[in-house]
Amino acid sequence: MSEQENLGIGTDEWVAQHEKRLARRAGLLGVLDLLNQKVSPTIRYAILGIAAIAFGLFVHDFYLQRIAANLGVFLILTLGLNVVMGFAGLLDLGFVAFFGFGAYAYALTSSAQLNQHWPTYLSVPAIVIVTAFLGYLVSLPSRRLFGDYLAIVTLFFGQVFIQLIISSDSITFPGREESTDITGGSNGIPGLDPFVFFGYKFKGAGDYYWLLLVILVLLIIAIIRVDRTRVGRAWKTVREDSLASQAMGIKVNNLKMLAFIVGAAIAGLAGTIFAGIQNSVFINGFDMPLLTLIYAAVILGGSGSIPGSILGAFVMSVLPEILRVQNYSEMLFLSVLILTIAALGKSWKKFAFNISLVLLVGLFIKVLTSALNIATTPAATWAIAPVSKVLQHWLFIPQNRLLWGNVAFVLLISLIAYYSIAKEKIKLYLLPLIAYVAIFVWEDRLVIEPNTTRQLIIGMLLVVLMIVRPQGFLGKTRVEVL
Amino acid sequence: MQFGALKSVSELDITVNKGEIVSVIGPNGAGKTTLFNVVTGIYTPTEGDVLLEGKSIAGKDPAIINRLGIARTFQNVRLFLNMSVIENVMAATYAQTKSNIFSSALGLPSSRREEREVRAKAEELLSFFGTRLTGYRWEQPAYSLSYANRRRLEIARALATNPKVLLLDEPAAGMNPKETQEITEVIERLRTEKDLTILVIEHDMHVVEGISDRVIALDHGVKIAEGDFDSVATHPDVVEAYLGKGSADRK
Numbered sequence: 001m002s003e004q005e006n007l008g009i010g011t012d013e014w015v016a017q018h019e020k021r022l023a024r025r026a027g028l029l030g031v032l033d034l035l036n037q038k039v040s041p042t043i044r045y046a047i048l049g050i051a052a053i054a055f056g057l058f059v060h061d062f063y064l065q066r067i068a069a070n071l072g073v074f075l076i077l078t079l080g081l082n083v084v085m086g087f088a089g090l091l092d093l094g095f096v097a098f099f100g101f102g103a104y105a106y107a108l109t110s111s112a113q114l115n116q117h118w119p120t121y122l123s124v125p126a127i128v129i130v131t132a133f134l135g136y137l138v139s140l141p142s143r144r145l146f147g148d149y150l151a152i153v154t155l156f157f158g159q160v161f162i163q164l165i166i167s168s169d170s171i172t173f174p175g176r177e178e179s180t181d182i183t184g185g186s187n188g189i190p191g192l193d194p195f196v197f198f199g200y201k202f203k204g205a206g207d208y209y210w211l212l213l214v215i216l217v218l219l220i221i222a223i224i225r226v227d228r229t230r231v232g233r234a235w236k237t238v239r240e241d242s243l244a245s246q247a248m249g250i251k252v253n254n255l256k257m258l259a260f261i262v263g264a265a266i267a268g269l270a271g272t273i274f275a276g277i278q279n280s281v282f283i284n285g286f287d288m289p290l291l292t293l294i295y296a297a298v299i300l301g302g303s304g305s306i307p308g309s310i311l312g313a314f315v316m317s318v319l320p321e322i323l324r325v326q327n328y329s330e331m332l333f334l335s336v337l338i339l340t341i342a343a344l345g346k347s348w349k350k351f352a353f354n355i356s357l358v359l360l361v362g363l364f365i366k367v368l369t370s371a372l373n374i375a376t377t378p379a380a381t382w383a384i385a386p387v388s389k390v391l392q393h394w395l396f397i398p399q400n401r402l403l404w405g406n407v408a409f410v411l412l413i414s415l416i417a418y419y420s421i422a423k424e425k426i427k428l429y430l431l432p433l434i435a436y437v438a439i440f441v442w443e444d445r446l447v448i449e450p451n452t453t454r455q456l457i458i459g460m461l462l463v464v465l466m467i468v469r470p471q472g473f474l475g476k477t478r479v480e481v482l
Numbered sequence: 483m484q485f486g487a488l489k490s491v492s493e494l495d496i497t498v499n500k501g502e503i504v505s506v507i508g509p510n511g512a513g514k515t516t517l518f519n520v521v522t523g524i525y526t527p528t529e530g531d532v533l534l535e536g537k538s539i540a541g542k543d544p545a546i547i548n549r550l551g552i553a554r555t556f557q558n559v560r561l562f563l564n565m566s567v568i569e570n571v572m573a574a575t576y577a578q579t580k581s582n583i584f585s586s587a588l589g590l591p592s593s594r595r596e597e598r599e600v601r602a603k604a605e606e607l608l609s610f611f612g613t614r615l616t617g618y619r620w621e622q623p624a625y626s627l628s629y630a631n632r633r634r635l636e637i638a639r640a641l642a643t644n645p646k647v648l649l650l651d652e653p654a655a656g657m658n659p660k661e662t663q664e665i666t667e668v669i670e671r672l673r674t675e676k677d678l679t680i681l682v683i684e685h686d687m688h689v690v691e692g693i694s695d696r697v698i699a700l701d702h703g704v705k706i707a708e709g710d711f712d713s714v715a716t717h718p719d720v721v722e723a724y725l726g727k728g729s730a731d732r733k
Contacts, residue, residue, distance in 0.1 A: 222587035229586040229597055233565070233573040240562035247522055247556075249548035249577035251642050262583065478564050479625040 046261035072212030085377030088259035089239025100286030102271020135264025188282035302475020405445025567692035
């Protein structure tokens with residue numbers, strides 16, 4: 001306190017930093033900053049909307065449409081979780097169960113499983129209402145809980161849901177001899193009816209894309225409005241300090257229940273559309289991995305920020321798809337590597353020094369190994385993508401790729417660990433070495449297992465981002481205790 | 483009020499009349515804040531009762547007690563730190579406003595009108611402290627405020643709940659002499675302009691002297707003196723409680 005008072009009456013930290021906030025940053029970042037200030041949120045949303053419409057009109061590739069539709073579903077989920085976790089601050093680990101419930105409810109009312117074929121305009125709203133009610137039921141025992149305690153209880157609900165679905169494939173009703181298969185157990189329910197609106201039968205992901213676009217526009221508008229008004233403010237007070245919130249006449253328990261209900265309804269809606277797109281439902285789609293992805297998207301984008309949720313959902317659902325293609329993942333890897341070197345070097349001189357050292361190290365090893373006649377893997381077997389075709393003239397790839405790849409991987413991690421504690425002088429020479437080993441590991445080991453590599457890269461992205469920018473891409477800096 | 487075997491406040495009988503400013507003083511651990519917590523419903527009294535305008539409110543939910551007309555500030559300032567200054571005040575109008583999640587989401591005229599009213603009210607309440615919390619400060623996050631401004635904002639937030647009784651827990655703590663003088667005037671103005679009954683916990687005897695109609699001294703959860711400032715300040719039990727046994731005689 002005394003530190004702030006020293007600034008003089010009427011001057012606090014905020015005022016003292018006023019000039020700094022106004023000052024333009026230099027270079028490319030400065031231009032981005034300026035753009036960021038000049039372009040209003042409305043325009044940003046409009047640009048996003050126009051891009052989305054253009055995509056729907058001009059992209060007819062089935063695979064891309066499918067990715068876009070999945071992104072749409074994922075966006076709805078992220079926005080829903082952002083209400084529960086970002087606004088109200090509730091760590092709800094059962095969130096994905098509401099998504100699963102919506103999907104299964106749609107499957108049961110629109111398939112041969114129970115021989116029910118409800119019209120879409122009836123089943124979807126009904127399912128949303130029932131899921132909201134389910135959210136209410138879950139919130140009843142959870143409404144007095146916060147933080148870790150709430151997390152445990154809701155996690156339990158999520159697992160109960162999964163167990164119920166798996167074991168509901170042979171239920172014996174009283175008065176009946178043989179058991180009934182309700183959920184299909186772990187086999188899931190195939191062959192669902194597509195959505196039908198006004199006699200129009202949805203044919204593929206492209207049709208769901210337009211539905212999702214309409215829903216998302218309405219949902220984003222609604223959430224922005226709620227966020228800015230009475231209920232949204234009250235949710236934030238619950239997140240910030242529930243005791244003070246209560247003392248200000250806000251019924252904290254009711255608001256927590258409301259957050260649960262809204263989150264459940266949104267997740268249920270996403271579930272019905274997901275089931276429609278997939279034509280089938282399987283229980284393993286509604287477990288922890290998806291929950292982790294949604295949480296990662298909300299946190300990555302910035303918990304509590306609506307644009308952040310949108311960006312987070314984009315990154316978490318489109319990035320894995322991009323990384324599937326070896327060519328893209330390779331380019332992404334190399335550009336991130338070069339950017340890292342640039343960021344760590346802090347000056348063009350150092351950057352040039354580092355890059356040339358990397359190239360020299362590579363050439364040296366290549367020349368040395370060929371002079372010693374060490375057997376290599378023929379370039380044709382590993383250099384597939386354009387980037388690696390260039391690299392083959394420079395990079396040494398030993399015969400036993402797996403073994404040396406594994407060794408280099410361990411070496412790489414040790415080198416990075418050492419780098420974090422090394423002295424500045426050593427760092428300068430260590431960095432090019434690390435870069436070389438990283439490229440070596442990438443071409444020798446990581447490209448062979450693209451799926452694991454994808455997870456690894458996303459995990460690393462999260463770790464780095466949480467260290468560099470704990471509030472997420474678009475989140476506001478938050479202060480917990482002062 | 484009892485925590486396990488520890489009696490924090492016992493056999494305390496306090497009456498505050500309408501329009502009065504009453505100060506509660508006493509050494510650390512005397513039970514002053516516990517008294518506030520019992521009155522505002524954060525603790526349920528193990529014995530005894532709390533009456534507001536003749537009706538019992540003991541043990542009711544803090545939100546209900548606030549809606550019945552008792553608002554408070556906290557000794558350790560509990561603002562909604564990551565919300566803006568004006569949002570802090572606007573949020574406290576929750577109980578008097580009606581728009582629900584649907585009317586907000588649809589942007590109905592009633593919801594928009596209410597939003598404008600709430601904002602106007604918050605701006606008016608913040609201007610109660612002169613220029614301290616006005617203008618550009620409305621939109622800055624509460625955590626960026628200085629300690630003194632946080633205390634002012636907390637008072638504004640409490641006022642937004644339209645209380646009849648205001649409980650201030652150490653309003654002048656951490657303020658310099660000039661600011662202390664200012665807050666003394668503010669408390670007096672709160673009574674005359676907002677028609678409030680005020681109960682204050684305060685250690686700064688200049689403030690206590692300046693504002694109090696009546697002073698109540700507590701020690702070990704028991705009332706040891708009551709009356710106007712001069713009589714309580716010179717009361718032998720009070721001197722003893724602050725300075726130790728025998729101090730009163732030596733003086």
